[in-house]
Amino acid sequence: MPSHPDLQGAIGSVAASLAAVRARITRAAEQSGRSPDAVRLVLATKTVPPERILEAVEAGQVHLAENRVQEGRAKAVALADxxxxWSMIGHLQTNKVKDALRFVDEVQSLDRLTLAKTLDGYLQRLGRPLDVLVQVNTSGEATKYGLPPHDVLPFLRELRxxxxxxxxxxxxxxxxxxxxDEVRRCFRLLRTVRDAAREAxxxxxxxxxxxxxxSGDFEAAIAEGATIVRVGQAVFGRRPLPDSYFWPTTGTPHR
Structure with a gap:
């Protein structure tokens, strides 16, 4: 995934880095003939302590996202006022659903019917709906989560x-x-999947x-039609753990 030189500077003022990212989103959207308001910035807060997240919140950031339920719930409690x-963007195990629903407003990583059934069961008892996004594996890598593009329409029919x-x-x-170009191919494929689903x-x-x-490719994603970008390091600085810790690229994903 492309890197960006602004990542190193992001370890200073969170507010300044956030403003810089917002400016880049605006430029990317306008260059694509789109309104910046059509792109929602979600800050990925994995490994970021609550006090640093608070700097972003005080600078006007509302949308945050976590990969792991336990870490996310602790931060949600710390920032409850x-x-x-909150969005869940990491792989969600069914045995973590109850805890996740204590703080998340959206799940972006729905990729199997067992998870859909578990979510729906708890939500029925809670008497509330939940916004969800279906995760699609557009890279074709067997080690990544998400549905193959050809399975999306049957999956959507089951979700009804x-x-x-x-x-x-x-x-x-x-x-x-x-x-x-390879990264953008993945983004174009997701747009194609979305457009086909909207028609079908x-x-x-x-x-x-x-x-x-x-952080390294959100401008390319906006050019390909992204309505949500998930940015972390460009605002909070480099994480102590590599992306592979959160998004497995070797071995077999645990379902």
Missing amino acids: RPIR AFASLRIRGFMTLGRFTPDV MPCGEALQELSMGM
Whole structure:
């Protein structure tokens, strides 16, 4: 995945780095003939302590995202008095669903029916709906989570059985490579999947979201139609653990 030289500078003022990222989003959107308001910035807060997250919140950031339920819930408790909307962007195990629903407003990593059934069961008892995105594996890497593109339409048809789930669109991870064209191919494929689903599914107009692009490639994602970008290191600085710790690229993903 392409890197960006601004990452090193992000370890200073969170507010300044956040403003710089917002400016880059604006430029990328305008260069693509789109309104900057059409792109939602979600800050990935994995490994970031609550006091540093608070700097972003005080600078006006509302949308935050976590990869791991335990870490996310602890931060949500610490920041409970703030107007935050939390998303789950990491692989969600069914035995973590109950705890996840204590703080998340959105799940961007729905990729299997067992998870959909578990989410819906808890949501029915809670009496509330949940916005979800279907995760699609656009890179073709067997070690990544997400549905193959050809399985998306059958999966969406099965999801109609789960009334508590509001399907809003799709999420993907671009291939981890410095080849920008290869990364953009992943993003274009997700847009193609979304457009096909909107035509094929009843109420397909609700399938608007494309969550794609992170710190190293969010401008390319915006050029390809991203409506949500998930940025962490460009705002908070480099993490002590590599991306592979959170997004496995070797071995077999644990389902």
